[in-house]
Amino acid sequence: MSHPVFAINHMVAPGLSPRDFFQLAKSLGLSDVEIRNDLDGNAIVNGTPAAEVRALAEEAGVRIATINALQRFNEWTPEREKEAIELADYARDVGARALVLVPVNDGSGQQDGERQANLRTALKALKPILEDRGLIGFVEPLGFEICSLRSKREAAEAIEAIGGQDRFKLVHDTFHHHLAGEPELFPAMTGLVHISGVTDPDVTVSDMRDPHRVLVDADxxxxxxxxxxxxxxQGYDGLFSFEPFAREVQELENPSAALSASMDTIKAGLV
Incomplete structure (x- = not known):
């Protein structure tokens, strides 16, 4: 078995500036990071030019693996197209390899038939946008019961149906995989793995939400x-990127030590 290659998503320490976030990755000996477009007062949202963020990453010696994310991507509208183009331009200019695509997650667009058609429409429209900018689209099914795309199989089938295998990959999120209860893995179609743990002994699986997501530990x-x-x-050789959403993780004084400890726990568990 090969060793996991770790990365960090800016969600691990959303209060850090891009420069400090990139330095955090470097201090952990990591080469890859994911930046986000949903952090108030931080890059992308506050209009920091892509060239500036790119220069900061190069200075720290880290690669920007993804921008996370184009939300509601499977509800394709003129507004969504405009948003996709702007985000894809930013991803290209910042030197990112991929754009994470997150589905509608509010209970709408769930009907059988409608769901699959919407997904194919969006992927078909996104394909040339990504191609023109040399980007990969990372499709992330969410395990929540209200999500319009819970199943990785459904995502894989849609990607194949539109001939998008060279342009789209799946995100395997360990939290969402557990919630969706879909046993199948698609290692050959997986481009990224998001990792986070839940340790609260009292929360039921169907009540698990983002604020429960901590760093992976023994519990x-x-x-x-x-x-x-x-x-x-099964041959997956991409990144395992830490993506906790729990406030107690995001507000840590020393995220480096906590991330280091989590990596050690995982490595020891994999031996």
Whole structure:
């Protein structure tokens, strides 16, 4: 089994400036980061030019793996197209490899038939936008019961149906995989893995939400190490990117030490 290659998503420490976030990655010996377009007062949202963010990443010696994310991507409208083009331009100019695509997650667009058609429409429209900018689209099914795209199989089938295998990959999120209860893995179609743990002993699976998502430790209930081992065993060789949403993680005085400890726990578990 190959060793996991770790990365960090800006969600691990959303209060850090891009420069400090990139330095955090460097201090952990990591080469890859994910930046976000949903952090108030931070890059992208506050209009920091892509060239400036790119220069900061180069200075720190890290690669920007993705921009996270084009929201509601499978509800294709003229507004969404405009948003996709702006975000894809930014991703290209910042030197990112991929754009994360997040589906509608409010209980709408869930009907059988409608759901699959909407997904194909969006992927078909996104394909040339991504192609023109040399980007990959990372499709991220969410495990929540209200989500319009819960199933990785459904995403994989849609990608194949539009001939998009060279332009789209799946995001395997260990939290969402656990919630969706879909046993199948698609290692060959997976471009990125998001990792986070849930340790709260009292929350039921159907009540698990983003604020429960902490760093992976010995008390993890999501089976992160089992999921990672299976992906590695089946040939996945991409990044495992930390994406916790719990406030207690995001407000840590020393995120470096906590991330280091989590990486050590995971590595020990995978041996």
């Amino acid at each position: 993890d209930r999501l089976g992160n190490i089992g999921q990672m081992r299976a992906l590695l065993d």
